[in-house]
Amino acid sequence: MKIMVINGPNLNMLGLREPSIYGNETYAALEKLIHETCAAEGIEVTVMQSNHEGAIIDAIQSALGNYDGIVINPAAFTHTSIAILDALKAVALPAVEVHISDITKREPFRQISYAGLACVKTIAGEGFDGYRQAILFLKKNRRD
Ligand code: DQA
Numbered sequence: 001m002k003i004m005v006i007n008g009p010n011l012n013m014l015g016l017r018e019p020s021i022y023g024n025e026t027y028a029a030l031e032k033l034i035h036e037t038c039a040a041e042g043i044e045v046t047v048m049q050s051n052h053e054g055a056i057i058d059a060i061q062s063a064l065g066n067y068d069g070i071v072i073n074p075a076a077f078t079h080t081s082i083a084i085l086d087a088l089k090a091v092a093l094p095a096v097e098v099h100i101s102d103i104t105k106r107e108p109f110r111q112i113s114y115a116g117l118a119c120v121k122t123i124a125g126e127g128f129d130g131y132r133q134a135i136l137f138l139k140k141n142r143r144d
Pocket of ligand 1: 009010011073074075076077078098099100101102103110
């Protein structure tokens with residue numbers, strides 16, 4: 001099984017940005033957790049982060065035919081990007097949306113998730129562990 005993990009804008013600033021919301025652990029620590037989880041589960045993984053909407057759309061498109069599923073934290077683009085929603089719909093791969101914080105309990109503008117409309121599951125408010133849960137969910141619900 002092969003999955004792509006896509007992280008949106010400002011997630012490269014983890015550890016520095018708003019630690020009371022996102023914690024003290026760095027983006028490198030998040031990548032390590034993802035790689036360790038996938039290695040333990042026998043899953044091949046590509047992890048990417050971009051601050052650019054178009055690069056995220058390119059990554060989603062490139063997953064078609066090459067990956068069995070997507071884990072995506074579109075970060076702020078979650079709440080704005082119909083283009084990312086359309087890309088997820090276009091490739092129609094099983095996708096799980098992850099948010100480190102619980103977006104349902106934050107500002108009203110974070111209550112809308114466009115990307116989530118194309119995802120089979122949303123995991124929010126579980127910290128970095130949400131990524132591990134998303135990977136395990138994709139493995140358990142793998143389409144053959
Ligand atoms: C986030 C939540 C978003 O609202 C925010 O813009 C982020 C991170 C999260 O992981 O909790 O950048 O996606």
